[in-house]
Every structure is written in structure tokens, then in C-alpha cells.
């Protein structure tokens with residue numbers, strides 16, 4: 002059933018060894034184990050330019066980001082905790098998704114989003130809460146179960162290998178959960194009802 006679902010992971014830091022990227026890979030492993038297709042959008046590899054509303058023609062990297070996110074049934078966002086919030090690199094990627102506003106349906110309509118973070122300390126939930134604001138702005142649905150990885154340098158070693166089986170289980174569980182919930186969105190809504198709700202939401206937004 003889940004074989005055709007696509008889950009896209011977006012995040013990691015720009016660092017060569019990134020715990021938030023390593024954690025994201027674990028979540029995608031969990032999603033893949035259910036039979037879903039997965040894709041990692043690694044922010045270091047993507048090398049996105051800064052989003053500029055006056056010059057927002059997407060190049061190759063921004064096009065890959067936008068199209069992969071739009072094609073996904075489920076997403077996983079992973080940020081390092083930087084100064085008590087998400088990284089600039091992840092925020093910039095989310096800003097590029099503004100270009101999905103003109104699509105039909107717009108933005109990340111009805112996409113399920115799993116949220117994780119990696120922090121040096123214990124306040125990783127702050128990054129997750131920030132990502133949840135962006136989830137709502139982009140019309141997505143956050144999975145209630147979230148994984149803020151605390152003391153990330155202890156949970157992942159210097160090469161990014163996970164050292165804590167309990168956290169590994171939590172991350173893989175989130176991957177399965179994103180697929181489970183995304184599957185409900187894909188299969189449980191009659192198409193005519195979805196279109197009607199979309200039109201109503203657009204009327205409200207335009208009023």
C-alpha cells in the first residue's frame with residue numbers, strides 16, 4: 002500500500018558531518034522500511050542561493066527543491082538548533098517554497114510533515130515549534146510525534162554514526178508514522194470534497 006508513497010527529507014546543516022542530517026537519514030530509513038520511496042534533500046549538497054523576491058527565478062537547485070517537495074506525499078524537516086531556533090539555511094529553503102503559492106493546489110496542501118532537530122543542549126523543541134509555524138503557513142500538517150535530539154554530539158559520534166539505540170528507534174518510528182498518516186491523506190478523502198474545500202480556502206484567503 003505504502004509502496005507508491007513518496008517521502009522527502011529536507012534539512013541538515015552545511016557542515017560536512019551534520020547530526021541533523023544523520024538524524025534525518027534515520028527517519029528516511031524508517032519510512033523506507035514501510036515500502037515508501039524516499040529522497041534526501043541535503044542542504045549542504047543543494048547549495049541554494051538566498052531567496053530574493055525581486056529575483057526569484059529558480060535555478061537548478063531551487064527547482065529540485067520545489068518540485069521534489071511538491072511531488073512528495075510526506076516530508077521530514079530536520080534543523081540544527083541555531084541560536085535557539087532553526088538554521089538560516091533551512092529557513093531559506095522554506096522561503097523558496099513560496100513559489101508554490103501559485104500552484105493548484107497551492108503550497109504543501111495536504112502534505113504530512115515530520116519534524117526533528119539536533120541540538121547541542123536540550124532546547125531542540127524550540128526549532129521544532131518554529132518549523133511547525135512554517136508548516137501551517139505552507140498549508141501542511143505536522144505529525145504530532147516529534148523528535149528533538151538533545152546533546153547531539155553524544156547521540157551521534159564524530160562521523161555522524163548513531164550511538165543511542167533509543168533515539169534511533171524514535172527517529173525510525175517517526176519515519177513510519179509519516180508514511181502511516183500520509184497514507185490516510187492519500188486514500189481517505191473523496192476528490193470532489195477536496196476540491197470544494199480548496200476553493201473555500203481560497204475564497205477565505207482572498208477576502
Ligand SMILES: Cc1cc2nc3c(=O)[nH]c(=O)nc-3n(C[C@H](O)[C@H](O)[C@H](O)COP(=O)(O)O)c2cc1C
Nearest residue numbers: 014016019020021081082083084085120121122153
Ligand atoms: C551557529 C550555531 C548556533 C548554535 N546555537 C545553539 C543553541 O542555541 N542551542 C543549542 O543547544 N545548541 C546550539 N548549537 C549547537 C548545535 O545545535 C549542534 O552542534 C547541532 O548538532 C548542529 O547541527 P549539525 O550537527 O547538523 O550541524 C549551535 C551551533 C552553531 C554552529
